Amino acid sequence: MARFLTADAFEMPEMEPALLPFRFERQQGGYLISNMVGDFVTLTHDEFSRLTDLQLSAGDDLYEKAYAAHLITRKGQHAQHQLLALRLRSRMAFLRQVTPLHLFVVTLRCEHSCPYCQVSRQSTDRSRYDMSEDTAQRALKIAFESPSSRIKIEFQGGEPLLNFALIEKIVLAAKRAAPATGKKIDFVIASNLALLTKDHLTFCKSHNVLLSTSLDGPADLHNKNRPRPGGNSHELAVKGIKRAQEALGADRVGALMTTTESSLGRISEIIDEYLRLGLDGIFLRPLSPYGFAVKTKQFHRYDAKRWLDFYARGLRYILDINKAGRHFPEFYSALILRRMLTDRPTGYVDLRSPAGIGLGALVYNYDGRVFASDEGRMLAEMGDNTFELGHVDTASYRSLILSDKLVDLVASSLTQCAPECSDCVFEPHCGSDPVYHHATQRDPLGIKPLSEFCARQKGILGLLLDILEHSPEDAAILRRWGGM
Amino acid sequence: MAAETVVDFDAATQSLGALNAAAYRLIGIAACQVEASGSRYVCRLTPTGQLEPDTLRARFLELVTDENVREGLRAKTEPVRNLILSLAFGSLAAKSQDTP
Amino acid sequence: MLPLNGMATATRGFDSQEPRQVFRLRSPKDSPEQLTDVALIRLPDDFDEAVSAGFGQAIVIGDSTDPAPQALPRVIQLPNKFNYLSNGDILGFHPGSKRLRTLYRRASAHNSFLVTERCNHYCLMCSQPPRDVDDSWILQEIRDALPLVDKQTRSLGFTGGEPLLDWREFIGVLCHCRDLLPQTAIHVLSNGRAFASTEVVAAWEGVRHPNLTVGIPIYSAVDTVHDYVVQAKGALDETVLGILKLKDKGQRVEVRVVLHAITAPRVVATCRWLARNLPFVDHVALMGLENTGFAIANDEVLWIDPMDYRVQLAEAVDLLVGSKVRVSVYNLPRCVLARSVWPYAAQSISDWKNGFVADCDRCDEKPRCSGFFTTGRPRYSRGIQPIMNTPQRSN
Numbered sequence: 001m002a003r004f005l006t007a008d009a010f011e012m013p014e015m016e017p018a019l020l021p022f023r024f025e026r027q028q029g030g031y032l033i034s035n036m037v038g039d040f041v042t043l044t045h046d047e048f049s050r051l052t053d054l055q056l057s058a059g060d061d062l063y064e065k066a067y068a069a070h071l072i073t074r075k076g077q078h079a080q081h082q083l084l085a086l087r088l089r090s091r092m093a094f095l096r097q098v099t100p101l102h103l104f105v106v107t108l109r110c111e112h113s114c115p116y117c118q119v120s121r122q123s124t125d126r127s128r129y130d131m132s133e134d135t136a137q138r139a140l141k142i143a144f145e146s147p148s149s150r151i152k153i154e155f156q157g158g159e160p161l162l163n164f165a166l167i168e169k170i171v172l173a174a175k176r177a178a179p180a181t182g183k184k185i186d187f188v189i190a191s192n193l194a195l196l197t198k199d200h201l202t203f204c205k206s207h208n209v210l211l212s213t214s215l216d217g218p219a220d221l222h223n224k225n226r227p228r229p230g231g232n233s234h235e236l237a238v239k240g241i242k243r244a245q246e247a248l249g250a251d252r253v254g255a256l257m258t259t260t261e262s263s264l265g266r267i268s269e270i271i272d273e274y275l276r277l278g279l280d281g282i283f284l285r286p287l288s289p290y291g292f293a294v295k296t297k298q299f300h301r302y303d304a305k306r307w308l309d310f311y312a313r314g315l316r317y318i319l320d321i322n323k324a325g326r327h328f329p330e331f332y333s334a335l336i337l338r339r340m341l342t343d344r345p346t347g348y349v350d351l352r353s354p355a356g357i358g359l360g361a362l363v364y365n366y367d368g369r370v371f372a373s374d375e376g377r378m379l380a381e382m383g384d385n386t387f388e389l390g391h392v393d394t395a396s397y398r399s400l401i402l403s404d405k406l407v408d409l410v411a412s413s414l415t416q417c418a419p420e421c422s423d424c425v426f427e428p429h430c431g432s433d434p435v436y437h438h439a440t441q442r443d444p445l446g447i448k449p450l451s452e453f454c455a456r457q458k459g460i461l462g463l464l465l466d467i468l469e470h471s472p473e474d475a476a477i478l479r480r481w482g483g484m
Numbered sequence: 485m486a487a488e489t490v491v492d493f494d495a496a497t498q499s500l501g502a503l504n505a506a507a508y509r510l511i512g513i514a515a516c517q518v519e520a521s522g523s524r525y526v527c528r529l530t531p532t533g534q535l536e537p538d539t540l541r542a543r544f545l546e547l548v549t550d551e552n553v554r555e556g557l558r559a560k561t562e563p564v565r566n567l568i569l570s571l572a573f574g575s576l577a578a579k580s581q582d583t584p
Numbered sequence: 585m586l587p588l589n590g591m592a593t594a595t596r597g598f599d600s601q602e603p604r605q606v607f608r609l610r611s612p613k614d615s616p617e618q619l620t621d622v623a624l625i626r627l628p629d630d631f632d633e634a635v636s637a638g639f640g641q642a643i644v645i646g647d648s649t650d651p652a653p654q655a656l657p658r659v660i661q662l663p664n665k666f667n668y669l670s671n672g673d674i675l676g677f678h679p680g681s682k683r684l685r686t687l688y689r690r691a692s693a694h695n696s697f698l699v700t701e702r703c704n705h706y707c708l709m710c711s712q713p714p715r716d717v718d719d720s721w722i723l724q725e726i727r728d729a730l731p732l733v734d735k736q737t738r739s740l741g742f743t744g745g746e747p748l749l750d751w752r753e754f755i756g757v758l759c760h761c762r763d764l765l766p767q768t769a770i771h772v773l774s775n776g777r778a779f780a781s782t783e784v785v786a787a788w789e790g791v792r793h794p795n796l797t798v799g800i801p802i803y804s805a806v807d808t809v810h811d812y813v814v815q816a817k818g819a820l821d822e823t824v825l826g827i828l829k830l831k832d833k834g835q836r837v838e839v840r841v842v843l844h845a846i847t848a849p850r851v852v853a854t855c856r857w858l859a860r861n862l863p864f865v866d867h868v869a870l871m872g873l874e875n876t877g878f879a880i881a882n883d884e885v886l887w888i889d890p891m892d893y894r895v896q897l898a899e900a901v902d903l904l905v906g907s908k909v910r911v912s913v914y915n916l917p918r919c920v921l922a923r924s925v926w927p928y929a930a931q932s933i934s935d936w937k938n939g940f941v942a943d944c945d946r947c948d949e950k951p952r953c954s955g956f957f958t959t960g961r962p963r964y965s966r967g968i969q970p971i972m973n974t975p976q977r978s979n
């Protein structure tokens with residue numbers, strides 16, 4: 001005769017519940033909790049006390065919610081330990097691809113005179129401000145010493161097209177050397193496209209070089225940010241984008257925007273401009289404080305609150321565009337969502353702990369100096385060498401990456417060990433930005449309560465969580481972005 | 485000169501670490517000075533902005549409560565946290581254990 | 585429904601002391617290739633054919649009598665309900681009890697070997713209620729049958745009970761499959777707990793089978809709920825460990841969730857948990873309930889109209905798809921599924937227990953629909969209705 005036990009026979013009081021590590025933050029009406037791998041749960045005040053005191057039992061819904069979210073386990077069980085360990089390893093797997101990004105600053109010359117850029121106007125003396133072939137070769141050698149199986153070489157400047165001859169040499173040399181190393185190589189040129197010629201496009205096409213440009217919005221906004229003799233930066237950028245899309249394919253051309261104070265009230269126009277040009281998405285990012293801001297006081301002009309308001313309005317506008325049927329992601333949100341909704345690493349070097357300086361990217365300046373990040377290079381142009389790691393003439397990949405300087409900078413900026421960060425409910429989805437904090441607080445870790453970076457991150461994560469939880473239609477779109 | 489709010493705690497039941505952590509979270513909102521005085525910890529809070537004393541006090545007490553909970557949680561979960569971290573990143577054993 | 589078990593109505597030439605044996609059925613026109621081949625006889629003329637072809641034994645469906653009994657020394661007579669049998673099918677026969685089982689049908693896409701009726705679980709909805717018997721003879725019968733299976737067979741299943749209870753023997757059988765049937769995909773159903781042992785996983789991996797999958801049920805993200813459904817304490821913990829160890833060794837794992845009143849209301853939470861914690865499994869099958877075996881005894885606790893979890897099921901599928909997990913929905917007719925789920929709904933019910941109801945004749949989706957189980961005591965949803973794909977119909 002078949003005998004079945006009822007549900008309460010499986011309450012297993014002999015196997016005591018035990019807490020698993022989690023973090024919390026007070027919010028409206030209760031608490032936001034995240035477990036060791038960043039899964040979120042919201043609890044009322046009462047549920048929170050019951051959880052921390054382990055006053056829960058099977059069937060009370062709190063037990064079920066807490067168990068599934070790995071907030072509690074039972075003594076004697078092992079599977080959840082293994083799951084959390086496995087997921088932690090997955091989330092940190094970006095560490096396996098060391099220094100996948102290599103930026104080559106092929107020239108400091110540029111024909112624009114953007115107020116927030118420190119390079120400019122060195123348009124005459126080629127030999128002084130162009131990277132030499134020798135420097136390029138040495139830099140390439142170092143790049144190939146990185147253990148990453150796939151590397152991206154990004155050409156920067158000034159305006160890199162002004163030294164296209166060197167770009168060609170580097171691309172060809174890299175492609176020649178790659179098979180022996182077993183590495184895959186991607187190439188990108190970050191250019192204002194004003195000087196784009198047919199020959200440039202032909203070369204990019206045959207060697208699979210991507211183009212990345214800046215597009216700050218409609219003409220008046222873009223031109224205000226990027227003055228150029230002739231005042232036609234926007235016109236040339238748009239022409240360049242169209243020609244590049246036609247020659248290389250729309251998926252081989254990307255645009256980035258920089259937010260200045262003038263951008264803040266015009267988000268829908270900026271997005272409309274991106275849509276108009278058939279770009280496949282937009283990356284809403286705040287202005288960095290480095291060369292630009294410090295010189296022109298731009299970064300004091302708007303704070304985290306104003307930027308978050310801009311971002312929220314932009315996101316709303318973009319979600320509506322998606323709801324109307326056009327797939328158009330906001331790329332920064334998409335990165336954050338991928339961190340929040342999956343354990344797959346994003347490869348984005350600017351939001352990770354251990355930081356992406358050196359470990360994620362190396363920058364080879366035109367003069368042979370090697371920097372831990374592009375922003376670090378910009379600080380050096382203003383006299384601050386904190387992020388200079390060495391010189392291509394004397395350094396090797398190992399000496400750069402294992403330098404005391406870099407190790408100290410990375411170690412001292414770890415979010416996992418930092419005050420407030422180590423207890424922050426968002427930490428698994430955030431990262432350290434030692435360059436920003438050094439630039440604004442003279443300290444790679446920074447005091448997070450004073451950090452606009454922190455305020456922004458908390459604002460973005462909070463907003464995305466709110467949408468995921470309370471707006472099902474928008475949430476479905478966000479989930480699609482996160483799964484990309 | 486902004487007015488000072490004073491909150492004190494029984495040192496026998498309130499840890500200094502939690503007070504410091506709460507003070508850290510207040511940076512930018514209020515300066516906080518913690519000192520031991522006999523069997524009590526005395527916290528002097530000076531707002532940097534326009535915060536009302538009562539609001540500041542309530543806020544600080546909330547933060548201290550939260551830090552106390554965090555301290556308790558840390559103590560309870562540290563062993564299992566170390567276990568999980570060592571499973572994740574310790575040199576992985578060649579053979580994992582069989583379950584009973 | 586096709587009866588797979590039964591009794592011979594009569595036998596000739598079999599000693600009741602003889603051990604169990606397996607037979608492969610052949611058309612009487614074809615000559616036998618091995619000792620286990622028997623002629624399949626339906627009509628009187630088949631007897632002469634069989635004798636001319638060289639058969640020494642025959643299986644006779646129905647009442648046809650043998651005009652020349654001496655020519656065919658060994659004969660088993662079966663009732664008409666076995667008329668579905670055909671060339672290439674394999675039977676297991678026990679002379680002592682005259683009981684036989686259809687082990688394999690060549691024309692079917694759904695062949696499955698029952699490995700044992702013993703089990704270390706006691707699932708509330710078990711369609712094959714466990715019996716604590718010594719049925720170790722079954723593995724031998726399978727070993728005898730495998731050489732007779734058509735090499736072109738696309739897939740074979742192994743079920744129970746819990747096939748891994750006698751894991752050494754069973755894994756030995758998998759090695760036979762690998763050697764005898766290299767083109768045949770193998771799908772094993774198991775509660776997965778045996779794989780919490782590294783030794784078992786190593787043996788499983790050691791088979792190096794070209795296409796081996798194990799289907800393992802997880803009924804909830806919560807230990808108390810899963811353990812209750814399978815009626816075994818500690819089950820979820822071991823099952824999850826087993827899955828992790830299998831995937832760590834690159835083995836193919838499918839997670840199965842049977843949907844009933846305990847599991848269906850929480851299917852979104854379960855699938856969210858699967859998407860976050862086990863996104864690397866090879867497949868997730870969300871399955872309608874077969875109302876047979878223990879499911880009938882536990883009807884009070886288990887029955888839920890699929891219409892009442894239709895929305896949750898759609899959300900759960902959406903979640904898994906969004907997380908790039910391969911998902912299928914089994915055993916639920918299209919009329920009870922949200923349209924968004926249709927692309928994932930498979931025609932999953934084994935042919936021998938698959939049927940439709942009268943209303944289905946008017947349904948445009950019938951050719952693509954899973955239909956219903958014919959086993960046990962079928963309970964039909966209030967949502968069963970023919971789907972007419974007229975232009976104005978919306979879902």
